[in-house]
Amino acid sequence: MPKVLREKIKRIENIAPGIFLMNIESGYIAENAKPGQFVNIKCCEGLNALLRRPISICRVDRSEGTFDIVFQVKGTGTEFLCRKQAGETVDLIGPLGNSFDIDDKYENIAVVGGGIGIFPLLFLLNEKKATKKTAFLGFRNKELIVLRKEFEQASDKLNISTDDGSEGYNGLITDLLEKDIVQAGYDMIYTCGPTPMIKKVCNIADSSSIKCQVSLEQRMGCGIGACLVCACKTKYGDDWEYSHVCKDGPVFSSSEVIFE
């Protein structure tokens, strides 16, 4: 069950231009979080950044009772958040949302992430027991590549692409997935990132009849399923309905999401 928590920041580190890793002491989150879930953070008190900001849980350390989030500075909220110091507290609600299906029956999995969408996938790789795990990560350029070592350790093979070719494959990460898909024999693909990317991943998975789960983003109000602002279109019988990313998601099966 999610809780409102005031937790102590143990460490905050600027790991790439505009990207910060925050290590937070929270036995509760470490104990209860599942891959795909997020925390909703009040980035500052008062009237600035009025709403909480959703950020994925990237890693947990159960023995230490801590967890990591990694976030990119985008606007007011994340700007306040990145100025917090070790020792200060952060007001958060979590763990929120549903989680990826990491059942043991999936034995050969791929994760496909782009930009800030890669973070929940690291948690997934670390929790997933699978005989084979392949990671595909796309970045804008070399400078923005983060957590490379962590992803290498958590997977059997790490593929990297950059939009400008400054590191790894020059182009879209979905190109690499597409090339690999026939002989790789994946039985599950997990994806999170920009909409054009996840759409493509869903198409690739569907055309190869491989199961696929996608983590969606949407602007949120309450983050707990009450205000209904975070709508996303999903199938409902032969019809469709608006589901809600914060409560019904953020993880959906590719066969239920309707991209517009």
Place this chain on the structure above:
Amino acid sequence: MKNINTQVNIAGLKLKNPVITASGSFGFGREYSEYMDLNKLGGISVKGLTLKPRQGNRPPRIAETPAGILNSVGLQNPGVEAFIKNEIPFLRQFDTAIIANIAGNTVEDYCQMAEILSDADIDAIELNLSCPNTKEGCMIFGISPNGVASITNQVKKYCKKPLIVKLTPNVTNIMAIAEAAEAGGADAVSLINTILGMAIDINTRRPILANNFGGLSGPAVKPVALRMVYEAATRVKIPVIGMGGISTADDAIEFMLAGASAVMVGTANFAYPAVCVEIADGIATYIQKHNYDNIYDIIGKLELNT
């Protein structure tokens, strides 16, 4: 500590304290019940109901603006029958007033819903004449005194519960509108609903909301809401329920001094899920600190500068 009585009576509706969750911010209470004790609320105004289920508007449905938010949910809800069947039994487990907020496209819709809900186990009906977020626009009923008087009068014929008429701030003269609701037979008025607004993404050159426009709420609207509540309260004899940007007990007390018999809290719940309990406790503390006997010692006790 002496036991502070913050009970208020609004048009036959007894509230244990004057703090009610505002429609649309609180769903049907289920989600928030994990974060707070719903028994501590004066009441819950549920998500706006329509006769038939509605899916609402395309996302994005929210944009944060300075000290506020714009929303364009567009009344996504399961419909009045599903509410009665699935939500009332849940809400009734708690000792708090249930207010059914309703919206329609036609006068007949409103009347039919009032009739159906009059036989349901709820405590009051709140007529939403002011939703800015549907294409058909139920706001159309709320922007002229004649429109408000006439629809209130029609619905009243079918309504066996206390009838609260919720007013839109998107008008030039709120006093005339409040008087019209009273003349039409309203047992109380609530205000304000959201103020029509807009936010633009300068990189895409498009509005952030898929719906282009949305309703502004949160602290940004408070001064406007307070003025309107004051104006309405000076004009009508029926109770006024005040809302718009209330985030603290101090905010709530301002509205009560301005003439509100109770308050509703919407946007503030998003940041702090248990804020309504804090506001209710804060009002009790204020009454105690000033040695007042009860809540009626603050309602409408504003003294204007001369």
